[in-house]
Structure formats: C-alpha cells, structure tokens
Amino acid sequence: MNAQRAVRELRSMLEDAGLSGSFLVRDLATGDELGIDPDVELPIASLVKVPLATAVLERIQDGRIDGAAVIDVPPGRITSAGPVGLSRFRHPARIAVEDLLYLSTALSDNTAADVLFGLVPPAEVNHTLANAGITGITVRHLMRELTRTPAERFEAREVQFAQSLAIGSRTARRGHPVSQLDVSRANSGTARACVDLLQALWVPTRIPAAVATHVRSLMSENIIRHRLAPDFRSDASRWSSKTGTLLNLRHEIGVVEHEDGSRYAVAALTESTVPAAAQPTAEAVMAHVARSLHDQLRAW
DSSP: OHHHHHHHHEEEEEEETTEEEEEEETTTTTTOOEEEEETEEEEGGGHHHHHHHHHHHHHTTTSOOOTOOOEEOOOOOOTBOOOSSSGGGGOOOEEEEEEHHHHHHHOOOOHHHHHHHHHHHHHHHHHHHHHHOSOOBBBOOOOOGSSGGGGGGSSSSGHHHHHHHHHOOOOTTSSSSSSSTTEEEEEEEEOHHHHHHHHHHHHHSOHHHHHHHHHHHHTTOOOOOOSSHHHHOOOTEEEEEEEEETEEEEEEEEEEEETTSOOOEEEEEEEEOSOOOOOHHHHHHHHHHHHHHHHHHHTT
C-alpha cells in the first residue's frame, strides 16, 4: 500500500471513531517522516511537562538550581484533573527538586509540575525551547489552570455536558471559549513540534547530553501505559513517552527504540467529537493509527 492511500484510510478510521488530530512519525536516523495533519495546533495539556523537565534539568546541570534542594509543598486539592501524586496529598510534604521531576514527568503529577514552574516559569521554558531550536510549542500557564475547566462544575454523572461544550465551541481559527482549549491562550503545540522536541532529546545537539539522557530516563518510567504503549512496547522494543489529557483531548508523544537499533519519534495529538470522558475505543484507534504510520514508514 502506498503512503497516500494508507494516510487516507487511517484518516477515515479516525473519523469513524469520532477523532481528528495531528500525527507524525519520524525515523530519527534518516529524517524520513509520515503523518496526518502534523502542523495542526492543539492545546497540549500535560505534554508540556517534557519541556518543563528539560528546562529544570538544564538549570540543575549549570548550577542555577540545586537538584537536591528540598521544597516544602502544601497539601494538594483533590480534583478530577489531579488524580495522582501530590495532587492528592492531605498533608504538607518536603520533596527534593529531582524527585519532583520524577513525579511530574513519570506520574504526570500536576502539583509537582507547578512547584517546578515556580522555579522555572513558562517564559523561561519557552526560552529553553528557543535555545534548542524548537519552534511550534508555546508554554503560557501552569498546570493548575487545567483544573479550572467546565468539567469541575459538574457532577461526575454529568461530565457529558462539559465534553459537549468542549466539542461544539471551537472556532475556525482554533479559538475556544474555554481558555484551556484556545490555542492562543493555552499551552499549545503541533505533532511536528513535539517530534522536533523528541529528536532534540534522543539526538542531542543543542540540549546538553546529560540533560537529554535524564529526560529520556524520566519518559521511560512513564506509568501511563494504556494509550500508545500497547502498540509500541514489546520484548524487542522500548517505549518512552508522555501523555496529555484534557476534556476531549487525548495525546501521547514518545520514541520507540527497536532491538535492531532503529528509533522512531511518534506524536499523536487528538480531539474527540464523542461527549464521553472514558473512550477506550478512541484510545485503541489512535494507537492503531500511530502504529500503522510507523509500520508504513519502516517499510520504506
């Protein structure tokens, strides 16, 4: 099957599942790539924790931040958007900066990420990205903004109302009355920009090698394994990734490293038109599409 036909069929599969989005797979050795609308900009939710980790670790390496420094963290506020880690703590905690990085990146702990944003604000994370030559990702706000959407105003049994608002209100230029879904106000990016970031971490030239190695390690420890991991992780391959989820958005970016030494960066950023919080079919379809793009590219 030629690439154009494969992309058409995969795009149709996404539409049948109520999905659209921005996909890109790149061979990190050759630069060859295959995608579906890879330059569509979307809010990136927790994917922002990868550039955040990169920025914090650069400052640890050059001595501006002490990775062993202990920070007092007040108890979190238990919310639907903060289901793990410090977000659910009921008592104050004292945690080292490097441990906060683990919680933020591997567990996707929003409270831990915001403590790190206190050390390296969004503007400085953007500066780190620019220095690495990465464009197309913009960091504007802290993670706590993701717990201030319409979803928090409804009971769990009424979540479809928040999903419906998210689905039906986007403008032609990707604006949205919900600020966290508006690409001019939210943390935003494209599949291409995310793959550029992954390449900068797996083939470091402008990001210090020690920093890139540490970020890769954190991503390899990602505990969220229900989205793309089932299609990419095996005894013959290693899958390192980060997910992002907000209302009708489901994302994952990562790198699959095969036993033969080949490495592929993968970005799958999607939005759903189905007003439901739990969508296992959507998760399975986005994984199948990402894997199919990878397999088509690898067969070239």
